[in-house]
Amino acid sequence: MQGEAKAKRDSERTVEAIRSGDRVALARAITLIESAKPEDQARASDLLERLLPLTGGAVRVGISGPPGAGKSTLIDQLGLNLTAQGHKVAVLAVDPTSSRSGGSILGDKTRMGRLSSEPSAFIRPSPAGDSLGGVTKTTRETIALVEAAGYDVVLVETVGVGQSETAVANMVDVFVVVAIPGAGDELQGIKRGLLELADVIAVNKADGDNVERANRAAMEYRTGLHILAAGQKNWDPQVLTLSARDNRGLDELWAEIRKRFKALKSSGALDARRAEQAVAWMREIFEQRLLAAFKGGKRAARHFREMEEKVRAGKMTPGAAAHELAHLAGIKDHE
Ligand code: GDP
Numbered sequence: 001m002q003g004e005a006k007a008k009r010d011s012e013r014t015v016e017a018i019r020s021g022d023r024v025a026l027a028r029a030i031t032l033i034e035s036a037k038p039e040d041q042a043r044a045s046d047l048l049e050r051l052l053p054l055t056g057g058a059v060r061v062g063i064s065g066p067p068g069a070g071k072s073t074l075i076d077q078l079g080l081n082l083t084a085q086g087h088k089v090a091v092l093a094v095d096p097t098s099s100r101s102g103g104s105i106l107g108d109k110t111r112m113g114r115l116s117s118e119p120s121a122f123i124r125p126s127p128a129g130d131s132l133g134g135v136t137k138t139t140r141e142t143i144a145l146v147e148a149a150g151y152d153v154v155l156v157e158t159v160g161v162g163q164s165e166t167a168v169a170n171m172v173d174v175f176v177v178v179a180i181p182g183a184g185d186e187l188q189g190i191k192r193g194l195l196e197l198a199d200v201i202a203v204n205k206a207d208g209d210n211v212e213r214a215n216r217a218a219m220e221y222r223t224g225l226h227i228l229a230a231g232q233k234n235w236d237p238q239v240l241t242l243s244a245r246d247n248r249g250l251d252e253l254w255a256e257i258r259k260r261f262k263a264l265k266s267s268g269a270l271d272a273r274r275a276e277q278a279v280a281w282m283r284e285i286f287e288q289r290l291l292a293a294f295k296g297g298k299r300a301a302r303h304f305r306e307m308e309e310k311v312r313a314g315k316m317t318p319g320a321a322a323h324e325l326a327h328l329a330g331i332k333d334h335e
Contacts, residue, residue, distance in 0.1 A: 007043065007046075011043070011046050011047055011050060012050075014028075014029060014047060015047065015050050015051060015148075018051065018145065018148055018149050019054065019148065019149070019150070021149060021150060023122060026122065026145060026146070026149045027124070029044075029047060029145050030124060030142050030145055032044045032047065033047075033048070033138060033141045033142065033145070034138050044141070048141060048144060048145075051144060051145065051148040052144070054147065054148035055143075055144040055147040055148050056147060056274070057147050057150075057152060058090075058143075058146070058147045058151055058152050058153055058154045059152065059153050059154070059173060059174070059257065059258070059261050060143060060154045060156065060171065060172040060173045060174075061153070061154065061155050061156065061172055061173065061174050061175075061176060061257055062156050062158065062165075062168045062169055062171075062172035062174070062175040062176065062197075063075060063155055063156065063157045063158070063176045063178060064157070064158045064159070064165050064168065064175070064176070064177050064178070064194060064197075065159075065177050065178030065179060065194075065204075066159070066179075066180075067159055068180070069178040069179060069180050069204055070178060070180065070204040070205060070244045070245075071157055071159075071178050072111035072112050072157070073204075073244040073245060074178060074202070074204060074242075074244035074250070075091055075112055075115065075155055075157060076111075076112040076113065076114055076115045076244075077244050077245075077247050077250055078155070078244075078250050078253070078254065079091060079112065079115040079118070079121050079155065080114055080115055080118065081247070081250055081251070081254070082153055082254070083115075083118050083120040083121055087120070087152055087153050088120045088121075088122075088150055088151045088152055088153070089115070089118075089120065089121045089122070089151060089153045089154075089155065090121070090122045090123075090124070090146035090149075090151035090153070090154045090155070091112065091115070091121065091122070091123045091124070091154075091155045091156075091157065092124055092125075092126045092139055092142055092143065092146070092154065092155070092156045092157070093123070093124070093125045093126060093156075093157040093158075094126045094139055094156060094157065094158040094164050094168060122146060122149075122151060124142065124146075126138055126139045126142055126156075137281075137284070137285060137288075139156060139167075139168065139171060140171050140281055143156070143171060154172075156168050156171070156172055165193075165194055165197060166193075166197065169197040170277055170280060171277060171281075173260075173261055173264060173270060173273070173274075174199045174200065174257050174260050174261055175197050175198055175199050175200075176198070176199065176200045176201075176202055176253070176257070177194055177195065177197070177198040177200070177201050177202070178202050178204050179201055179202065179203050179204065179217065179221065180203065180204055180205050180217075181203060181205065181206070181210055181213035181214045181216065181217035182217070192228070195221075195224070195225065195228060195237075196228060198225075198237050199237055199238070199260055200237065200238050200239075200240065200253065200256055200257065200260075201218075201221050201225070201237060201238070201239045201240070202240050202241075202242055202249075202253055203217050203218045203221065203239065203240065203241045203242070204242055204243065204244050205243060205244075205245070206241035206242055206243050206248070206249065207243035207245060207246050207248070211241075214241045215241060217241075218239045218240070218241050221239045222239050225237050225239065238256055240252055240253055240256065294325075294329050300328065300329065303324075303325060303328050304325065307321040307322075307324060307325055308321075
């Protein structure tokens with residue numbers, strides 16, 4: 001009982017510390033939600049519950065694009081512009097490779113050197129964990145934490161090469177794809193799936209000798225997007241050119257993000273979208289927990305391996321094996 005009272009006091013203290021802008025408390029809380037230990041998860045969950053009323057106040061922006069497109073240069077500069085205007089900016093860098101390689105290609109603070117020493121900015125790598133669900137869970141919860149800490153702009157960065165982009169697009173309000181002028185067919189440089197997520201395409205490196213090529217690339221994106229967007233309501237992506245290096249076009253990019261955010265807000269679409277995102281989030285966590293609970297049992301784990309082997313060996317179809325597992329888990333078919 002005493003332990004419980006202490007845990008409650010600790011939680012209350014953490015909430016206060018986060019609210020008052022204590023960065024160490026915020027960083028610790030994020031580490032807590034990233035932890036896979038059951039006791040940490042219980043504490044994290046309690047903390048999030050308490051912070052929930054303080055969340056939701058930020059513009060959530062996803063920033064994606066292939067490696068080398070200039071995402072970190074752009075975030076560094078945009079972040080500086082925004083903090084200079086009085087915004088509090090949090091940057092979460094989702095690194096889909098971090099769990100496998102042990103190293104990190106994102107999230108290195110030196111990539112956003114100037115912004116990382118800015119007192120109104122908070123930069124944090126968001127490890128992907130073992131699954132795509134891992135990206136979603138920790139990054140979403142981290143967004144909630146930084147919002148509770150008073151950050152009013154949240155930039156979620158992801159490398160546009162994996163599956164995490166869709167997950168990130170589903171947790172932000174506006175999704176920006178950073179592209180660069182290249183040789184040949186511009187649309188080849190970026191996967192169609194990524195383009196389809198974009199609200200804004202920012203053709204970067206429009207400077208020096210590149211200006212002409214950047215303008216041409218922007219034209220090609222406009223044409224390509226026009227075809228992609230044909231027949232789709234509520235999707236009207238915008239293409240801009242800019243130079244993150246020279247800080248040119250970034251105010252226009254921010255104005256476009258704000259415009260879209262405001263439009264979503266005033267039409268009520270923002271609330272609806274966030275509500276749907278929250279429901280999808282719940283569903284995902286539930287599915288993961290179900291699977292984890294089932295696989296956690298010794299017998300079930302053995303069945304799983306058996307079915308996997310049968311499917312691998314072509315002795316059973318994936319559908320039949322999945323049915324068999326569902327049956328073993330006590331899930332009945334619909335009548
Ligand atoms: P990221 O991998 O997408 O994060 O790309 P980086 O921000 O690390 O940039 C990749 C390279 O492009 C670096 O050498 C940057 O200096 C350079 N770069 C980024 N933005 C610009 C820009 O606006 N103009 C030019 N000329 N180079 C840029």
